Amino acid sequence: MIRLLLADDQALVRGALAALLDLETDLEVVAQVGRGDEVVEAARASDAEVCLLDIEMPGLTGIDAAEALRRELPGVRSLIVTTFGRPGYVRRAIEAGASGFVVKDTPARQLADAVRRVHSGLRVIDPDLAAESLIDGPSPLTGRERELLTYALDGSPVASIAARVHLSEGTVRNHLSAAIGKTGATTRSEAARIAHERGWL
Amino acid sequence: MIRLLLADDQALVRGALAALLDLETDLEVVAQVGRGDEVVEAARASDAEVCLLDIEMPGLTGIDAAEALRRELPGVRSLIVTTFGRPGYVRRAIEAGASGFVVKDTPARQLADAVRRVHSGLRVIDPDLAAESLIDGPSPLTGRERELLTYALDGSPVASIAARVHLSEGTVRNHLSAAIGKTGATTRSEAARIAHERGWL
DNA sequence: ACCTCCCCGTGACACCTGTCATCGCGCCGC
DNA sequence: GCGGCGCGATGACAGGTGTCACGGGGAGGT
Structure with a gap:
């Protein structure tokens, strides 16, 4: 049984994702939060193993939350699940210690698989986005x-x-x-x- | 059994909403589309009774899709389910013949109720948004x-x-x-x- | 020490923008 | 018919904007 935490500021999407993932017999949603700055605490309290993080959230970015998780609860893995496939996001997510990055465009049935792979220690990154984030490199801005x-x-x-x-x-x-x-x-x-x-x- | 059609361009959200709504014993998702211009055809083919429409979609706006539904399949009711609670959207959605307007911030358990009310002929409109769209009136732009x-x-x-x-x-x-x-x-x-x-x- | 890069600032210049007054056209509504 | 309004256009003007050249200072690398 893989213990999951969901973080997304849209309650409807959060609840729907919970319903979707709870259908899988080996997955269990043990916590849900709507703000980035509640992730670490909720993950600790619920003893979650994998955290699904949206990027755009009040309080703290999903990427920043991933970084906080790596620092505070190194055993917990993070999977970024976001609307926007901005190339720079992928890079920053990986640098922040996230184990995966998928966009909300991906078919619903692939999400559970992504969670399982992340849980088992693999990296899951949308291939198109990975390529894109490689070709235009890191941010040149000061x-x-x-x-x-x-x-x-x-x-x-x-x-x-x-x-x-x-x-x-x-x-x-x-x-x-x-x-x-x-x-x-x-x-x-x-x-x-x-x-x-x-x-x- | 209320027959539902889901229209949202994000496959993950679409699938998750389907999972959520299928948990209700009196609801049944009979069609899913990812583009606005496929709504009418899918609604006709699947004999849907209520259509949940996102606004921002390729091909056709959810609002325009609601208008097309009213014209082509007057018996079908539409419920706009969108990320952005822009006041002008509410007004235009109602004018386009939509029966409801909810934002993706609303708690997941309220969605099924909204669907049932729309199906029974009632209007469901987020009260905060309704107020907001009244106070700043229609668009003054030419x-x-x-x-x-x-x-x-x-x-x-x-x-x-x-x-x-x-x-x-x-x-x-x-x-x-x-x-x-x-x-x-x-x-x-x-x-x-x-x-x-x-x-x- | 030297070089590089980022940061902050000034001054000057050409160009872009926002505003206003004023014109003509066509389409409504009264 | 006449006024009102949206639309297109012109000209002029003040002020905002983007670019460049040139300073000086500080942090970091070799």
């Missing part, structure tokens, strides 16, 4: 560029970004100009969108 | 403004938008300026983001 791009995501003017980070307007424009060059964009908001799609933020 | 905002969503410069719709650069700027005023934004990409969040696109 720390500042990444930060400023996240602030540019909503289309704020440079002046308000500069105020938020306590920097000169010129400096902000310089960093963003560099980011625009690295993403192949022509506008800061286009650059922000591209970086976001690739999981660089 | 057709052109809406179209240009969708092109502005990715942060394209005005010049490329103008080229795509075969309009003068000045005209595009005028329309976008109007949209910026109506959304309370200060930048076209901020306006695009706001309009998108409210379901005006």
Whole structure:
């Protein structure tokens, strides 16, 4: 009997996944949480063996939760199950110690298998995503560029970004100009969108 | 026995919802599709009574699918089940003839109840969303403004938008300026983001 | 020590953008 | 018929934006 923890902020999806996995005779959902910062505690309390983690969650990212799990409960394995197959996510998930990475596009019947493989110590990574994350490599953005791009995501003017980070307007424009060059964009908001799609933020 | 059709582009979620709903003794999932433009055909072939429709799907929006269902198979009721509780979505869903609107945040056990109510002819609408969609009213955007905002969503410069719709650069700027005023934004990409969040696109 | 890279800043320049006033056209509704 | 409104367009202007050249400082590697 493999003991599972589910973490997804959408209650309906969480409950549905639980129903799906409980149909398998060798799997048992022993905990469900809706926030990333409740994962470690719930995993400890429920004595889970494998944690299915969504990435976009309040409190803590699924990737950060995987890292916390590796640190606090090294015996527990994590499997990232997410909507977005952003190449950068795969890389960061693996670096965070996750044992698997599947997108929510995969057929339902393959999920249980993925769980079993992860439980037995194997790595499960969506092959298309693995290839994609290899070809465009790691993020070329520096720390500042990444930060400023996240602030540019909503289309704020440079002046308000500069105020938020306590920097000169010129400096902000310089960093963003560099980011625009690295993403192949022509506008800061286009650059922000591209970086976001690739999981660089 | 209530006959259900599930439409969601994420295979895992679709399968999981099927598992969840099949646990109910009075419900039966008789069809599953991953595209909006396959809904009507599948509903007819499977003789479904209630259709659970996600909004964001390839081919056809869940809202448009609901409209097509009302036109082609008036006896079939639709229940929108979506990730995003954008106020404008609720309004458009109701106008398209949908009988219900729930977000994927709702507890799993309430979904089956929502299905039963819709099947019995009642309307099921998330109360918070209903209130929200009343207070900020219908979209104030004109057709052109809406179209240009969708092109502005990715942060394209005005010049490329103008080229795509075969309009003068000045005209595009005028329309976008109007949209910026109506959304309370200060930048076209901020306006695009706001309009998108409210379901005006 | 030297080089490289990231960070922060300034100044200047060309270009893009948002706003406004003003025009003409066509389509409704009253 | 006349006003209102959406649509397309032009011109002009202030201010925002992207780019480049050039500084200086600090951390890390050889």
